[in-house]
Every structure is written in structure tokens, then in C-alpha cells.
Amino acid sequence: MAAARELREALYRLVVDTVAARAPRRADVEAVNEAAAGPDLVPRLAEDGGGLSLRRPAGPGGGGAALATVARDAVTLLGGPLAGRVKECGNPGCSLLFLDDSQARRRRWCSMDRCGNLAKIAGYRTRARRP
Numbered sequence: 001m002a003a004a005r006e007l008r009e010a011l012y013r014l015v016v017d018t019v020a021a022r023a024p025r026r027a028d029v030e031a032v033n034e035a036a037a038g039p040d041l042v043p044r045l046a047e048d049g050g051g052l053s054l055r056r057p058a059g060p061g062g063g064g065a066a067l068a069t070v071a072r073d074a075v076t077l078l079g080g081p082l083a084g085r086v087k088e089c090g091n092p093g094c095s096l097l098f099l100d101d102s103q104a105r106r107r108r109w110c111s112m113d114r115c116g117n118l119a120k121i122a123g124y125r126t127r128a129r130r131p
């Protein structure tokens with residue numbers, strides 16, 4: 001659990017630094033690279049309702065492999081062309097980060113069901129209070 005928390009915090013700082021166009025902290029880069037260096041979860045195909053789906057079952061001692069998989073995904077994301085699409089949620093009360101995969105690249109909320117609807121409701125109430 002301690003390793004998972006350390007990786008989570010390093011990843012969060014790296015993503016926030018990336019979004020803010022700040023130089024990353026060397027310790028965070030090293031922590032992610034170290035976690036990514038381990039063997040990751042083995043991808044497996046599973047038959048799923050007549051189709052196939054990707055599964056990554058954690059075997060014995062799979063915790064470290066799960067962290068390696070997360071770290072490798074982060075390396076691919078932050079070191080690749082999609083890094084510029086990572087954003088912070090537009091809700092000031094939300095600290096979630098998300099990948100804007102919308103075609104127009106104008107997504108503002110981590111989730112429409114969560115923060116987008118809250119913003120719509122707040123906007124409606126503000127407009128309704130005006131005379």
C-alpha cells in the first residue's frame with residue numbers, strides 16, 4: 001500500500017506539473033521510472049458476450065505488477081503526444097485530472113455526470129435568481 005500511495009502521489013504531481021507546463025520534479029520522474037521497470041501484469045484475452053475483451057488478472061504477488069502497469073501507462077501518456085490533452089477538472093471543488101479525448105478538445109469536466117451536471121445546476125440557479 002505504501003508503494004501504491006507513493007506512486008499515486010508522484011503521478012499526481014507529474015500530471016499537475018505537466019498541465020501547468022512546469023518542469024517535473026526529478027524524484028517523481030525517478031519514482032515512476034522505477035515502478036515502470038518491474039514486470040507488469042500479463043494481458044489476457046477473455047471471451048465476453050460473444051466478443052473478446054482485455055483482462056489483466058493479478059496473479060500471486062500481482063500488486064507490484066499492477067503498479068508497474070500503471071506506471072508504464074503513465075510513462076506512455078506523459079511522454080507521448082497525448083500529454084497535452086491532460087486537464088484538470090473545471091470544478092473548483094474537484095481535484096480530478098482527465099484526458100480530454102473529445103474531438104473539439106474543449107472538455108471542461110472530469111465527468112458530465114459528476115461535475116458537469118453540478119455546474120449546470122449552479123448556472124441554472126444563478127440565472128433563476130436574477131430578476
Ligand SMILES: [Zn+2]
Pocket residue numbers: 089090091094095096109110111114115
Ligand atoms: Zn470534476
